[in-house]
Amino acid sequence: MRRGFLLATLALLLLLSGLFPDVAWAYAVPPTEEDRPATHTVAAGETLFSIAKRYGVDVTTLAQLNALPNPRQIYAGETLLLPLPEGYPRADWQSHTLALAETFALLAQRSGFDWLTLARANRVLNPERVTLGQSILLPPQTTSLTVHIAPAGETRLTLALRHALPYWQIAQLNSAPLYAGAAWVAPGAAASNTLPYPITALTLGPQPVTRGEATVLSLETAELANCSITYLDQTEACYRQDATHLFAFVSLSPMLDSGEYKVALTVQYAGSEIALDLPLLVAPGRFGYERIDVSGSLSQLMDASLMEAERNALDAVADLRTQQRYWDAPLDFPVQAAISSYFGSRRSYGGSYNTYHSGVDFRAGTGTPVRAPAAGQVVLAQKLAVRGNAIMVDHGWGLISGYWHLSQIDVAVGDWVSRGQIIGRVGNTGLSTGSHLHWEMWVDAKPVNPLQWVEPFFPIPPAANAEAAPSLE
Ligand SMILES: [Zn+2]
Known part of the structure; x- marks a missing residue:
């Protein structure tokens, strides 16, 4: 009777093995090194000896690895660590149960080991497929x-x-x-x-930054350091606020494509240097379109070579990186008047929209006083062909302001001006079709939206030198 049952079972097994050849013999082949999991959950009836034999490992090693005081006492459902092949770091590694949202990459980052080493040490063939609750061997945590x-x-x-x-x-x-x-x-x-030494605080904001605007890198260090940033092939040294605080500005053309860019930060301290890449998200912003019809004598001023020469002269002046800061944010408006054209508007002078408005226009009557929005030193004060009577003021830390089409200039190059001081009068000189003030703001030698600077867009601490320039009364 019993014998007949056994034969029937064998026959059934053989039949099944014929139907499912892969399944029937799976357990007959010991798992290879590659297939061996990092852990084993004890099934009912298993002993440490049977488990060791199954994985081809040594019983003593298995007992030591799992710190089993009595190798005979293992329980169904208990998770045992399995030894790793030679060549993998494992001395004080601990089993970690994968929690919600934990990925292999994250565990690797936290452990300080690279992704591949961790995957190999755990014999995980596809690290993308690790699942919630799965046990992974990890070295002691270096980051929480x-x-x-x-x-x-x-x-x-x-x-x-x-x-x-x-x-x-x-x-x-x-x-x-x-x-x-x-x-x-x-x-x-x-x-x-988690911040690499000597960095104790670091921000690059606000983000995303609208193209045509500026954003600020703020760095705090544990000891005296210098830094520089490189973005869009432009390198700028950081400005020093005090012994442990550095700032740098990222200024973006309104014609830049929106998207994700990179700011490479380099920090030098005590003969060492560290480098970090920071993401820079650039939002498209909204810009108007303006068609400007220029006729008569003004059209002569549209001459390409004339415009370029004037532009080059201004670029040279705006290319200043004064290490002292004379301004405090936010800045004041240079005039109290309605805005007639915003920064960044795409402009066509009787042709295609291949240029943009590089400042903000305020509609104001000729003679209206123009006031310095912050302290600084006058670096340009002269009549220009296209921009008419023009003034440029260096406020320090690479921030330069410009005032075009004035009817009158009240300052000279080299003068120090204080916040609120009258520097000139609104007019209609140069390439202008009506009395207005064109106000421009340059950061890192590029025009940016001046209106950003009359708002508190970033908490920059007060300048030691603000409103206290050398020759002010
Ligand atoms: Zn303008």
């Missing part, structure tokens, strides 16, 4: 990270702002854009330790 769930409407940028974390750090840890309910990770209690 916490997992959060994103509320509706949250972006990586708003998270960075709300949690007072550098945007680049959030972006680096969370590569995909967020959606409501998505898990995201942030540096935990040891957040400040």
Whole structure:
């Protein structure tokens, strides 16, 4: 009877093996090194000896690895670590159960090991396919990270702002854009330790920055340091606020394509240097279109070579990087008058829209006083063919302002001016079709939207020298 049952079972097994040849013999072949998992969950009836035999490992090693006081006492459902092949770091590695939103890349980043080493040490063939609850062997943690769930409407940028974390750090840890309910990770209690020495705080904001505007890099260091940034093939040295605070500006042409760019930061300290790449998100912004009809004697001023020569002269003046800062943000308006044309408007002078308005126009009557929006030194004060009577003021830290089409110039090159001081009068000189003030603001030798500077767009601490230029009364 019993014998007949066994035969029937064997016959059934043989039949099944014929139907499912891969399945029937799977357990007959010991798992290879490549297939061996990092852990084994003890099934009912298994012993340490049977497990060791199954994976082709030594019982003593298995007992030691799992710190088993009595190798006979293992329990069904218990997770055992399996030894790793030679050549993999494992001395004090611990089993870690994969939590919500944890990825292999994240674990690797936290462990300080590269992704491939970690995958090999765990014999994970496809690190993209690790699942929630899976056990992964990890070296002792070098960085603490916490997992959060994103509320509706949250972006990586708003998270960075709300949690007072550098945007680049959030972006680096969370590569995909967020959606409501998505898990995201942030540096935990040891957040400040994740910034490479000597950096203790770092922001590049506001972001995204609208093209045609400026954004600010703010760096705090543990010891005296210097820094520089490189963006769009332009390198700018940082300006020093005090022994541990440095600032640099990123200024973007309104004609730049929107998208993600890179700001390469280099920090030099005590003979050493570190480099970091920071993401720079550029938003398209909205710009108007203006067609300007120029006729008669004014059209002569549209001569290409004449315009270029004048432009080159201004570029040379605007290419200043004065290390002292005389301005405090936000700046004042140079006149109290209605705006008739905004910065960045695409302009056509009787042709294609191949140029843009490089300043802000205020409609104001001839003779209206023009006041310095911040302290600084006059670096240009003369009559120009296209821009008419023009003034340029250097406010320090690469911030230069310009005032065109004036009827009267009240300052000379080299003069120091204070905030609110009258420097000239509104007029209609040069290439101008009516009395107005054209106000321009340059940062890193490029025109940017001046209206950004009359708002508190970034918390820059008061300047030691602001409103206290050398020869002011
Ligand atoms: Zn203008």
